[in-house]
Amino acid sequence: MFDRRLLTHFDGVLLLTVCLLAGVGIANLYSATSGWAFIATPVYLKQSIWLLGGVGMALLICCFDYRHLEHFAIHGYLVTIGLLLIVLLLGKTSMGATRWIHLGFFNLQPSEVIKIAMILLLARIFGRTAQPLGYSLFELWQAALLLILPVVLILKQPDLGTAMMLLFIAASMLLFAGLRPSTLFGLSALGISCAVGGWFFLHDYQKARIRTFLNPEQDPLGSGYHIIQSKIAVGSGGFSGKGFLDGTQSQLSFLPERHTDFAFSVFAEEWGFIGCVLLLLLYLFLIIWGIYIARRAADRFGMFLAIGVTSMIFWHIVVNLGMVIGLLPVVGVPLPLFSYGGTSMVTTMIGVGLLMSVSMRRFKF
Amino acid sequence: MGLDSRWVEHPRVQRRFLLFSFAAALIFLMLALRLWYLQVISYDRYNERSISNRTRVLPLAASRGPIYDRDGALLVDNRPSFRISVMRQDVTDQQELLQNLSELLPADLSELEARWAEGKRFPVYRPVPLAFDVSRETMERIQEHSVELPGVLTEVRPVRDYLGKGSAAHLVGYLGEITENELSQVDFHGYLPGDYVGKIALEKEYESYLTGHRGQRLVEVDVKGKLLRQLQVEPDRPGNKLFLTLSQPLQQAADQAFGDQSGAAVALDVHTGEVLAMVSRPTFDPGLFARGIASDEWVGLLRDSRHPLQNKVLSGLYSPASTFKMIVALAAMRDKMSTARRVVDCNGRFELGEATFRCWKKNGHGRTGLKKALRESCDVWFYQVGLDLGIEKLAIAAKEFGLGAPVGFPLPGEKVGVVPSREWKKRQFNTPWYGGETVIASIGQGFVLTTPIQLAVMTATLANGGQVYKPQIVRRIEDWQGNILLNPEPELLRHIEYPAQAWAEIKTGLVAAVNEPHGTGWASHLSEVRVAGKTGTSQVIRRKSDEEEELETGDEEVPYRFRPHALFVAYAPAENPQIAVAVVVEHGEHGGSAAGPISKAILEAFFREKKEEAALEQEGNDV
Numbered sequence: 001m002f003d004r005r006l007l008t009h010f011d012g013v014l015l016l017t018v019c020l021l022a023g024v025g026i027a028n029l030y031s032a033t034s035g036w037a038f039i040a041t042p043v044y045l046k047q048s049i050w051l052l053g054g055v056g057m058a059l060l061i062c063c064f065d066y067r068h069l070e071h072f073a074i075h076g077y078l079v080t081i082g083l084l085l086i087v088l089l090l091g092k093t094s095m096g097a098t099r100w101i102h103l104g105f106f107n108l109q110p111s112e113v114i115k116i117a118m119i120l121l122l123a124r125i126f127g128r129t130a131q132p133l134g135y136s137l138f139e140l141w142q143a144a145l146l147l148i149l150p151v152v153l154i155l156k157q158p159d160l161g162t163a164m165m166l167l168f169i170a171a172s173m174l175l176f177a178g179l180r181p182s183t184l185f186g187l188s189a190l191g192i193s194c195a196v197g198g199w200f201f202l203h204d205y206q207k208a209r210i211r212t213f214l215n216p217e218q219d220p221l222g223s224g225y226h227i228i229q230s231k232i233a234v235g236s237g238g239f240s241g242k243g244f245l246d247g248t249q250s251q252l253s254f255l256p257e258r259h260t261d262f263a264f265s266v267f268a269e270e271w272g273f274i275g276c277v278l279l280l281l282l283y284l285f286l287i288i289w290g291i292y293i294a295r296r297a298a299d300r301f302g303m304f305l306a307i308g309v310t311s312m313i314f315w316h317i318v319v320n321l322g323m324v325i326g327l328l329p330v331v332g333v334p335l336p337l338f339s340y341g342g343t344s345m346v347t348t349m350i351g352v353g354l355l356m357s358v359s360m361r362r363f364k365f
Numbered sequence: 366m367g368l369d370s371r372w373v374e375h376p377r378v379q380r381r382f383l384l385f386s387f388a389a390a391l392i393f394l395m396l397a398l399r400l401w402y403l404q405v406i407s408y409d410r411y412n413e414r415s416i417s418n419r420t421r422v423l424p425l426a427a428s429r430g431p432i433y434d435r436d437g438a439l440l441v442d443n444r445p446s447f448r449i450s451v452m453r454q455d456v457t458d459q460q461e462l463l464q465n466l467s468e469l470l471p472a473d474l475s476e477l478e479a480r481w482a483e484g485k486r487f488p489v490y491r492p493v494p495l496a497f498d499v500s501r502e503t504m505e506r507i508q509e510h511s512v513e514l515p516g517v518l519t520e521v522r523p524v525r526d527y528l529g530k531g532s533a534a535h536l537v538g539y540l541g542e543i544t545e546n547e548l549s550q551v552d553f554h555g556y557l558p559g560d561y562v563g564k565i566a567l568e569k570e571y572e573s574y575l576t577g578h579r580g581q582r583l584v585e586v587d588v589k590g591k592l593l594r595q596l597q598v599e600p601d602r603p604g605n606k607l608f609l610t611l612s613q614p615l616q617q618a619a620d621q622a623f624g625d626q627s628g629a630a631v632a633l634d635v636h637t638g639e640v641l642a643m644v645s646r647p648t649f650d651p652g653l654f655a656r657g658i659a660s661d662e663w664v665g666l667l668r669d670s671r672h673p674l675q676n677k678v679l680s681g682l683y684s685p686a687s688t689f690k691m692i693v694a695l696a697a698m699r700d701k702m703s704t705a706r707r708v709v710d711c712n713g714r715f716e717l718g719e720a721t722f723r724c725w726k727k728n729g730h731g732r733t734g735l736k737k738a739l740r741e742s743c744d745v746w747f748y749q750v751g752l753d754l755g756i757e758k759l760a761i762a763a764k765e766f767g768l769g770a771p772v773g774f775p776l777p778g779e780k781v782g783v784v785p786s787r788e789w790k791k792r793q794f795n796t797p798w799y800g801g802e803t804v805i806a807s808i809g810q811g812f813v814l815t816t817p818i819q820l821a822v823m824t825a826t827l828a829n830g831g832q833v834y835k836p837q838i839v840r841r842i843e844d845w846q847g848n849i850l851l852n853p854e855p856e857l858l859r860h861i862e863y864p865a866q867a868w869a870e871i872k873t874g875l876v877a878a879v880n881e882p883h884g885t886g887w888a889s890h891l892s893e894v895r896v897a898g899k900t901g902t903s904q905v906i907r908r909k910s911d912e913e914e915e916l917e918t919g920d921e922e923v924p925y926r927f928r929p930h931a932l933f934v935a936y937a938p939a940e941n942p943q944i945a946v947a948v949v950v951e952h953g954e955h956g957g958s959a960a961g962p963i964s965k966a967i968l969e970a971f972f973r974e975k976k977e978e979a980a981l982e983q984e985g986n987d988v
Contacts (some may be wrong), residue, residue, distance in 0.1 A: 325403060
């Protein structure tokens with residue numbers, strides 16, 4: 001029986017915010033690629049199609065009761081792990097890394113799917129048992145094992161950015177579930193030592209990126225090129241920006257990958273500090289709204305699901321912006337709803353659909 | 366659910382929602398502060414840089430290392446070639462541009478479109494090559510029309526120039542455009558699409574030495590992308606110089622002596638194993654690959670029944686025929702002197718059970734000892750001695766001399782060959798060994814198969830008295846400033862022990878074969894230097910029966926592909942050997958008449974060079 005409350009509880013605020021952000025993103029892509037006569041279908045048009053598809057997908061997902069997903073969390077996880085293994089064994093290699101499964105009509109990137117699968121699985125684990133005093137280290141070994149497996153598989157590809165994202169998402173959900181102070185301390189110590197030890201396992205190009213981040217001027221024609229060009233574009237935008245379509249750096253194509261990972265620097269150059277702050281506020285609103293959905297969720301599973309999706313979007317924003325404005329090394333993480341790319345759009349919109357599904361079913365009887 | 370709501374309502378959990386929101390806001394505030402720093406505080410600095418930042422990075426192609434012969438004569442050089450490419454981001458109307466270009470270039474529209482599509486995998490700021498190695502006139506025409514062709518660049522790039530055309534082509538190899546597969550390999554880190562890399566032989570094996578380091582140019586451009594001035598240059602570094610052990614005069618002499626015939630020839634320095642000449646015929650022009658070979662030319666080369674792409678020195682398999690007889694004689698002398706001292710009465714045929722084996726000389730050689738057997742290549746003597754010796758001892762001796770195994774030539778593609786033994790036959794055919802097979806093997810026919818390089822190593826080892834050297838082809842590698850990077854030492858693989866008398870008797874026989882009136886190698890004797898050598902005539906099909914023989918009217922009637930291969934191995938000077946040669950002329954019929962003259966031409970060139978060197982030195986001393 002269809003519940004009328006589903007309609008009255010429909011989360012229009014969320015959908016509107018998302019569409020607003022994506023709309024700004026598409027306008028920005030229009031500007032970023034306006035000089036590109038050599039592409040048959042303009043980038044902004046393709047992105048619009050992805051957005052439409054994404055909204056459709058989100059609406060479809062929100063009609064589906066997220067509580068059923070709890071049962072499928074393990075299946076979804078196992079299937080995705082299988083896909084990751086397939087990628088490692090026979091995936092398509094692009095720019096030295098193997099991340100894709102070629103499906104004929106489009107390329108499936110299982111390292112994106114695993115983000116959602118992992119959120120569902122962790123929501124199920126944390127949703128089952130409440131720990132009033134917080135989790136201890138022993139109670140977490142199961143979750144830890146399930147997390148480490150995909151992280152290792154993704155690092156093998158190698159895709160440092162996605163592996164980091166996965167760890168950030170899991171850490172956020174864990175923090176929210178609550179930890180005993182001693183556990184929190186232990187895990188932090190472990191994390192730091194892993195980060196230090198991990199340096200020795202990085203690929204040369206990944207080390208080069210981190211060294212370049214620390215001192216981009218040492219190789220201005222090589223790996224420092226991205227960061228320097230991006231900072232020049234952002235900085236020259238000034239307080240009020242150069243105006244839509246008038247960004248010299250991005251228009252003159254000194255900025256590589258300006259339609260994907262570095263889309264924000266085009267925006268920053270053309271709209272200036274004012275525009276950036278407004279955009280940041282819009283993103284912040286999205287995040288806080290996500291946390292608000294979690295707070296009002298009908299059950300623990302829904303709450304953790306909302307926290308997981310929100311943290312996924314949050315960390316993508318922070319890592320991408322940090323990279324574009326020279327606070328973090330270049331790791332190749334797209335800005336949700338803003339960077340061009342079907343995969344990122346689909347993942348984000350699946351997340352939005354899940355958020356809406358949780359939000360619509362917040363009544364508790 | 367009750368428990369759920371109680372957990373959620375707990376003040377600590379309620380605080381957590383607030384805490385998370387607050388943390389998110391704080392991190393966003395940090396991002397905003399950083400933006401404030403970049404866009405407001407540092408605005409002047411970045412604005413200034415953005416105004417002057419009308420720069421672009423263009424790659425500078427580096428020239429590939431040249432290849433020289435042992436005395437510094439240039440074998441492979443580079444010449445400038447003009448490449449037309451396009452900066453896609455400066456193009457407003459792709460269709461119109463390609464249409465215009467197709468009228469100026471010797472390429473049609475579909476070809477240009479294919480190139481353009483291929484370039485889509487490059488980063489946008491990298492030029493996409495559209496046409497390679499165009500003429501100077503074409504390039505000038507493009508430059509005249511540069512206003513109507515926005516984004517089109519003409520680049521000068523060095524390409525390979527193979528001065529000897531087909532000479533030593535199999536040794537040098539050729540270049541080809543890098544494949545997508547190669548690009549993803551670690552060995553090709555730093556290469557770009559459109560680069561040319563070595564595809565076979567030396568060009569491939571020494572790629573890391575020959576390739577240059579590309580430079581970069583930081584240039585200033587105007588708003589339309591037109592080049593204004595050069596700001597900074599990171600110069601390219603040319604590739605290293607490769608000096609081969611080859612001697613160009615010997616190589617040319619061998620090439621000329623071959624003429625239209627197919628086959629292979631190789632000359633070694635007997636004291637170092639250095640390759641002085643290496644010829645495989647027919648050959649091909651590696652320059653065809655440098656400018657991009659047309660597919661019909663390529664198919665023509667592949668389908669040619671005379672295999673122009675195969676390096677026959679390394680991968681041509683031939684029965685050594687009579688050139689194998691020295692090994693039989695040596696093995697006999699090491700075994701029992703009585704075996705070697707045997708005198709056989711050759712009446713032209715040799716009976717073993719039901720089978721009859723014939724000597725090449727129908728009426729026989731009469732009473733024959735070791736020296737006469739080598740000089741006149743009497744088959745019957747070797748049938749008898751080989752049979753006395755047995756296949757196992759024969760096989761051991763042959764293997765010691767490097768037959769039936771790769772000699773370790775520093776290029777891939779060497780064939781193994783066959784030195785048969787009981788165990789080998791058991792493994793291959795699972796059948797026992799027959800005495801008749803020993804008889805046939807004793808004259809280097811039957812199962813025995815060798816490559817020309819193996820025969821050359823064998824001959825060099827006979828010449829120097831038992832030192833087996835690994836053949837070498839690279840003499841020295843220098844960087845462009847003349848620093849020596851690689852300077853290989855001669856590599857002695859093993860030393861074979863035989864009594865001094867045994868070496869001497871073989872030499873006497875081989876000298877007689879070339880220099881005495883009845884010798885089979887008379888065609889290759891030199892007037893000033895004593896040559897030691899041995900002919901060989903390698904059957905392509907089984908020897909015909911006597912009946913067929915009777916019907917035969919003359920060699921002219923035998924179709925080309927059934928004619929036997931002609932072989933000749935030699936070293937000189939006999940008393941103090943310096944050079945060893947092995948020649949195979951495919952379907953050349955008689956070792957003495959077809960292969961001998963080629964060996965002679967190589968040896969003549971060698972001693973002419975020596976003489977000129979000595980004369981020059983003399984002159985130097987006189988002054």
